[in-house]
Amino acid sequence: MSGPRRLSRRTLLGGALLGAGATIGLAGTPDAAEAAARGPHAGQLPNPNAPAGTDQIPQITSIVVVMMENHSFDSMLGTLRRGDGLRLDRHGHPRNTNPWPEDSVVPPPFSGAELRSFPMPNPCQVGGHPYNTWKAGHTS
Known part of the structure; x- marks a missing residue:
């Protein structure tokens, strides 16, 4: 396996233009126009038959938002089955690798050697600098 591929400016701009063109092209399709006409629109109630302010989803009592960057997510929640985290082998060990x-x-x-995910025996951060970069996480 070779090193990471470098993305040229020309390739990036070409991809951006292609994506923008596809988005503009799809926005004019009849399906998109019908969906926009159906709504919901600003100020429109989700259920017009219910009075304003009626709880439409009573079984949801709390919403918890957890924001983490990739390193923290993988370390704390990456092996849970319902997340988009680490891929596990049949023994429950992570299969993910990095070059x-x-x-x-x-x-x-x-x-072509790769580094596998593994549990750390200690916090493994450079003293006094808890940087969340690849290099900082692998130089301690």
Whole structure:
């Protein structure tokens, strides 16, 4: 496996233009126009037959929003079955890998080596600097 592919500016701009063109093209389709006409529109009640302010989903009593960056999510919730986290093998161990860091002080054991996810024995952060970058997480 070779190193990470570099994305050129020309490729990025071409992809952005292609995506914008597809979005504009799809916005004019009859299905999109029908969906926009159906609503809901600003100020429209979700259930016009119920009085304003009526609880439409009484079984939901609380909403909890959890915001995490990727490293924290994978470390804390990544192995739960219902999330979009780590892929597990049949023994419940993570199968995810990352390419061997190009600037690593330890050479790879073989060409195309990858690092597997594994539990850390300690917090493993550079002293006084809890950076959430690949390099900081692998230099301690």
